[in-house]
Amino acid sequence: MIRKLTDADFQTIYAIVNDAAVAYKGKIPSDRYHEPYMPKEELRGEIEAGVQFYGVTVNSELAAVMGIQRVKDTTLIRHAYTLTKHQRMGLGEQILNYLMNLAETDCVLIGTWQDAPWAIHFYQKHGFKLLSKTETHKLFKKYWNIPDRQVETSVVLERRRSQ
DSSP: OEEEOOGGGHHHHHHHHHHHGGGGTTTSOTTTOOSSSSOHHHHHHHHHTTOEEEEEEETTEEEEEEEEEEETTEEEEEEEEEOGGGTTSSHHHHHHHHHHHHOOSSEEEEEEETTOHHHHHHHHHTTOEEOOHHHHHHHHHHHOOOOHHHHHTEEEEEEETTO
């Protein structure tokens, strides 16, 4: 079951993000990885900036989360994480499809680490197109509020809902 998450789910979102983010350890630039991967203050800031999280449950346990955020004339899919023990069960696909139906804009963008080929492949498998480095840089500056170092080491994928 997929549901909109609330403040009551904050601690669980935090736990899922940081459990799943261990996949980045040793893969993304070491100056971008830290533990916890997403501190509580950062997660709270993302929610306050308009990221609305949704989650999917498995046997009444919240097992995966993904956020959606309307920014200007586009929709961003943000912070997609599945508990390690529930990965490769199709939960990410379920939430992604759900959020694509919620998107209010034709253009949906996703940013992820360039050194996370599993994530890039996941989004490409679901109709997202990997954009050029020039376009990526431009879009990160327009729609995201992330450090320059993260922009340098990340990619943007795009999917048009009209396609």
